[in-house]
Amino acid sequence: MKRALVFPGQASQFVGMGQDVFKKNESVQKLYAQANEILGFDVTDIAFNGPLEALTETKVTQPALFVTSAVLVSLLPKSFKFHMTAGHSLGEFSALFAAGVLSFDDALSIVKVRAEGMQAAGEAQSGTMAAILNMSRKDVAKICKHGEARGIVQAANYNSPGQIVISGETVAVHYAMEIAKNLGARKVVPLNVSGAFHSPLMAPAKVNLQAIIDKTEFKPATVPLVANVNAKPTTDPDRIKNNLLEQLENPVLWEDSVEFMVKDGISEFVEVGPGRVLQGLIKRIKRDAVTSGIGTQEQLEAIA
Numbered sequence: 498m499k500r501a502l503v504f505p506g507q508a509s510q511f512v513g514m515g516q517d518v519f520k521k522n523e524s525v526q527k528l529y530a531q532a533n534e535i536l537g538f539d540v541t542d543i544a545f546n547g548p549l550e551a552l553t554e555t556k557v558t559q560p561a562l563f564v565t566s567a568v569l570v571s572l573l574p575k576s577f578k579f580h581m582t583a584g585h586s587l588g589e590f591s592a593l594f595a596a597g598v599l600s601f602d603d604a605l606s607i608v609k610v611r612a613e614g615m616q617a618a619g620e621a622q623s624g625t626m627a628a629i630l631n632m633s634r635k636d637v638a639k640i641c642k643h644g645e646a647r648g649i650v651q652a653a654n655y656n657s658p659g660q661i662v663i664s665g666e667t668v669a670v671h672y673a674m675e676i677a678k679n680l681g682a683r684k685v686v687p688l689n690v691s692g693a694f695h696s697p698l699m700a701p702a703k704v705n706l707q708a709i710i711d712k713t714e715f716k717p718a719t720v721p722l723v724a725n726v727n728a729k730p731t732t733d734p735d736r737i738k739n740n741l742l743e744q745l746e747n748p749v750l751w752e753d754s755v756e757f758m759v760k761d762g763i764s765e766f767v768e769v770g771p772g773r774v775l776q777g778l779i780k781r782i783k784r785d786a787v788t789s790g791i792g793t794q795e796q797l798e799a800i801a
Contacts, residue, residue, distance in 0.1 A: 614702030619692020
């Protein structure tokens with residue numbers, strides 16, 4: 498059985514995530530101490546104690562999620578083999594750590610710059626996101642095309658069949674939402690986000706992200722990483738760098754990525770990190786896929 502490790506992104510966070518793992522493992526306590534130093538704020542305290550409002554700030558959420566997933570990876574036994582990896586948006590950095598492309602310190606340093614840049618871009622220009630349920634890609638593309646009459650709006654996440662997220666300028670996204678309702682979308686859900694992620698509104702965040710990526714050592718991946726931007730596998734450091742930059746302004750092709758992994762022989766998907774979001778999406782994409790999660794001390798001990 499071929500196994501893939503998959504890593505969640507924003508919206509999987511909750512207050513207290515990873516706390517049981519922290520309490521039981523000295524190596525994890527050291528990694529959190531390193532993280533606090535790199536970030537310049539106490540991510541340990543916010544992740545474990547909240548408040549939720551602080552944890553949901555993009556500049557905090559992304560590093561906190563990365564650290565949670567990365568410490569779990571660091572505790573996986575050597576016997577726990579995996580053949581491929583992928584992450585949803587921010588989760589791609591956890592996947593890179595798991596595949597040996599980036600060290601913990603380097604990955605977190607990049608995540609810090611990315612998160613700060615994305616939050617600043619969101620504050621500088623009003624943007625939002627919305628989930629459209631039970632509509633085809635073709636119909637969502639048409640909705641966005643009409644929505645462009647009011648500004649920037651495009652597909653941001655192809656999460657699973659019938660679940661597509663759109664992103665862009667607030668007025669244009671709201672207009673597209675109304676069009677979707679009129680065209681028979683089963684449900685249109687505004688998302689509580691601080692910016693228009695995976696849209697051209699994130700362009701300002703690219704400058705600092707490119708600068709830190711360019712000066713960081715990326716090693717060849719030990720297993721193929723399936724990229725958000727093209728749903729294709731790569732182990733090449735230069736391609737990985739380019740994919741991370743492109744990811745900021747382009748859609749997350751999660752459905753396509755899972756389909757590729759299934760075609761390549763992956764039959765077991767293990768979500769490493771808080772929550773079960775990706776397990777749910779994978780089951781919608783491939784009903785008979787074997788899914789599980791490693792997000793707690795108990796789940797870690799079950800595989801040891």
